[in-house]
Amino acid sequence: MILPTSNCSDGEEAASRTASFELLHEDIQRWVWNQEWDTLRSIQEQAIPTVVEGDSDVILSAPTASGKTEAAFLPILSRITAQRETSHSPSSGFDVVYVSPLKALINDQYERLQHLCDACDIPVHRRHGDVSSSKKRKALDDPDGLLLITPESVEALLLRRPAMFHQALQNVSYIVVDEVHSFIGTPRGKQLQSLLHRMEKAKDEQIPRIALSATIGDPDMTAEFLRPGSGGEVEIIESDDSRQELKLLVKGYENRNDRDEDGDSDDPSGTVVDIAEHIFTHLRGQDNLVFANSRSNVELYTDLLKRLSEERGVPNEFHAHHGSLSKEIREASERTLKTESSPATVVCTTTLELGIDIGWMDSISQVGSPPSVSSLRQRLGRSGRNDAPAILRVYIQEPEIGESTSLQDTLRPELVQTIAMVDLLLENWYEPPNLDALELSTLIQQLLSLIAEYGGIKADTAYHTLCKRGPFANISTTQFTSLLQALGNEELISQAGDGDLIMGLAGEKLTRHYDFYAAFWSPDEYRLVADEKTIGTLPVTSPLMEGRLLIFGGQRWEVESVDEAKQIVFLRQAPGGQVPLFGGEGPILHTRVREKMYSVYTETDIPRYLDSEGIGLLEEGRIHFDRLNLAERTIVPQGNHTVLFLWTGDRIVNTIHVLLTQIGFQVSKTGMTLQIRDCHPEKVFEELQQIAVTEPSESAQLAECVENKIVDKHDRYLTNELLNANYASKLLDVPGALDRISSIVEESHL
Structure with a gap:
């Protein structure tokens, strides 16, 4: 919408x-x-009529920085302000509960929404672990306006202050869930669904x-997540x-000096240094994000980039950020x-x-x-200032091929996986979540919390609340009774x-611990202290002892002492x-990605976004794909062993793994192998062949032979x-x- 300006009675320029x-x-x-x-943004124009009515659930989907927050809160606050004017009585509770996956996102939205809420005299409160008790x-004590909160803090209120929180919810007109995709298909998502229902x-x-x-990825599936059953x-x-213009570069590297002859070097490979050099050369002087996948890689590249800055005698512009x-x-x-000035x-x-x-990033690197x-x-959505194109650089390492290289690695799978993901991104496809998970x-957690909330149930x-009408609808009465x-x-x-049902002694102990509020693991960790300030944490599985050298937060440290009883590690520069x-595990890859990888191998097109070495690595991968005749076969000999190339998602690969182990x-x-x-x-x-014609085992029966x-x-x-x-x-x-095994049997040329 283009809003022609006119003179308002109080002198403001008005939008049309x-x-x-x-x-x-x-x-x-x-x-x-x-x-x-x-103008109002497109998403705002579309959302206002529906949201302001206040009688339906709504999903607002739009790119990062497209005005989604205002699309929700302009109509929400309009309705609430109108209700306050007609009620002629003070608010008796919160008007809106906004649930966010991140404390940092709450802090950002708190400042943003305060500015907006000041216009209609509606207070904003935030509640998470970093907010003071007072x-x-x-x-x-005096609930009113907007409550910005994490799922864990909602859990804590229902568990610790149920009567007060119940009363504070009596005036709520909307519940807003931000970054909803980050919850779907996770234990935290099930927790959120339960908390929404309990509120x-x-x-x-x-x-x-x-x-x-x-x-x-799937709007209908997201809608079912938001309102299960409806x-x-x-x-x-x-x-x-x-759609935003995209400038894309995928750089390939063959890592010819990954390790010393004993295979145990602690020094970064030359390839890692080459990648850091390219990042340093092309990103300095701008605002950028470099996604390094793991916390270890964040520390590695931040350290290398800082050292390059010191060697070149220029100010350091590179910083670390991880959980x-x-x-x-x-x-x-x-x-x-x-900070715009630097x-x-x-x-x-x-x-x-x-x-x-x-703010907008000049570029994104992966x-x-x-x-x-x-x-x-999601990462790409961070780039593109005003009408400028989004810029994405991806850096991929592949090992040098030698006698001991696995058959899979000869295919240059990380590069091809990246190509597959980029192509699927351009096709506007995203992974659907696994909504079949029981999440017991x-x-x-939710059952114990519900018992604590009501003192007994x-x-x-409990079954009706959590399962029949709640988010655990795939739990049978028999399973619930067994639980x-x-x-x-x-x-x-x-x-x-x-x-x-009332709380047992072990349940009382479990629910009284602060760690109970989160649906996910919180591993035992050392607290790292330098100059009397906590700079972060490390899992206790990471060996730390006096004299150990450490890279953390983009700085270099030596372990001065370790207090094992209190799990505190004292550091000095x-x-x-x-x-x-x-620690941590990698992601579960979807079948569509692996199928796309197969297509990349069987096609002859060269993606325009590959650099020259990336093109060479792709061609090598295709040569080895043809050498192994993988377009015609799945079962491949390797010495005394056999390799299965499955071209399917990790859940199916895991299942075939268990079937063969059984x-x-x-x-x-x-x-994928x-x-x-x-x-x-x-053999x-x-x-x-035998598995393909045998009556299939139930999934739960098959899981019996999985050890952990x-x-x-x-x-x-x-x-x-x-x-x-x-x-x-x-x-x-x-x-x-x-299905995959049947296909292998039908297509095999053995």
């Missing part, structure tokens, strides 16, 4: 009055005028839910802004990006992938293949004389350092039967595996 603009309260209209906007207490239960009526996201009734509003760094260090890195490049993990307000297409899209660990009421028995055996719950181990094969998994040791292709083919099935926080309380079902729902896909 479209139908959407006219629906806004006059205080909000005046705020828009004061911003000197010529401010939290004040907001709950509505506390008010005893349905509250409109507004979800915001820049990356939605996704078809959710309004989906997607921005119709024109193990202290809040102060992360916020300092964010401030460097917001350029900065921040090397980061997913911590800067979401919507924290750091070191290594991105974890997913969705993640790549999160169900345990009937078993059928109750398991928790009773562990003394987490017990049953009172009137039949109510040092000239040398080594990148620590942080019949006695020694199998190891690497990416399975290596069967000491076995010839003919593997015979067994696959404890994946999530409270899995240790599950019976073996429940543990099998839970593991299978997350990491196995029997129908998909049998």
Whole structure:
């Protein structure tokens, strides 16, 4: 909309009055005028009529920095302001609950929304672990306006202050969920769904839910996540802004000097230094994000870039940002990006992938293949100032091919995976989440929290709240009964004389620990202290001892002493350092990505975005693909062993791995391949034929032969039967595996 200007009675320049603009309260209209906007954004124009009605759930999908926050809150605040004017009574609770996945995002939105809410005299409160107790207490004692909160803090309020929080929810007109895509298909997502349902239960009526996201692969699936069982009734509003121009470069590197002859060098490879050199040369003097996938790589590249700055005698512009760094260090890195007078490049993990307000980046860099297409899209959305194109540089290392190189590595799989993901991004495809996961660990957390919230609850009421009408709809009554028995055996719950489920002694201890509020693991960690200030944490699995050299937060340290009892490590600055181990598992790759990789090998086109070495690596990969005749076969001999090239997603690969292990094969998994040791292709083919015609096992039965099935926080309380079902729902896909095996058998030329 182009809004022609006119003189207002009080002298402001007014935006033209479209139908959407006219629906806004006059205080909000005046705020828009004061911003000197010529237009409302597309997503705002579309959202205002639906959101201001306040009687439906809505998903707002638009690119990063497209005005989604205002698209939600301009109409929300207009409706709330109008309601306050007609009620003639003071507010008796919060009007809006805004739920965010990140504390840093809440802090950003707090400043942004305060400015907007001042226009209509509506207060804004934030609640998370870094907010002072006095401010939290004040907001709950006198609830009013907007509450910005994390899922964990909602959990804490329902658990610790249920009566006060229930009362504070009686006036809520909207619940807003930001970055909704980051929750879907995760334990934290199940927790969020349960919390949304429990907040509505506390008010005893349905509250409109507004979800915001820049990356939605399947809108209908997202709608079902937002309102389980009624996704078809959710309004989906997607921005119709024109697509952004993209400038893209994928640089390939053959790592010819990765390790010394003993294979145990701590020094970074020459290839890593080459990548750092390219980043240093092309990014200095601008604002950029470099996504390095892991915390170890963040520390490695930040250190290399800082050293290059020192060697060249120029100011250091490179900073680190990841979840193990202290809040102060992360916020300092964010401030460097917001400061217009000085350029900065921040090397980061997913911590800067979401919507924290750091302004537009001149470019985005990605070191290594991105974890997913969705993640790549989210990261790319950070780039593109005004009408400038988005710029993405991707750096991919592949090993030098030698006698010991695995068959998979000869195909240059990381480069080809990156090409596949970029092509899928350009096709506007994103990974759908696994909505079949039982997430029994999160169900345990929610059940214990529900018991604590009400002091006790009937078993059928708990099932109705959490499962039948809640987010755990795929849990049967039989499974729920087994879960109750398991928790009773562990003394987490017990049953009172009137039949109510009440907290057991072990449950009391568990729920009183601050760690209980989160649905995910919180590993034991050392606290790192330098100059009497905490600079971050490291998992206790990373060996730290006096004299150990460390790279952390872009600085080099020596371990001065270790207090094992308090798990505190004291550091002092040092000239040398080594990148620590942080732990963590890689992403689960989707079948569509692997199928796209297969297409890349079988086609002859060269992507225009590859540099010359990348082109050479791709051609090498295609040559080895043809040499192995992988277009015609899947079962390939390698010495005394056999390699299966499966070209499918990790859940299916995992399932075939378990099926082959179950019949006695020694199998190891690497990416899309399975290596069967000491076995010839003919024998593997015979067994696959047998599997294809055998009555399939239930996924839970197949999981029985998996050794370590404890994946999530409270899995240790599950019976073996429940543990099998839970593991299978997350990491196995029997129908998909049998389909793939049947295809292999039909297509095999053995």
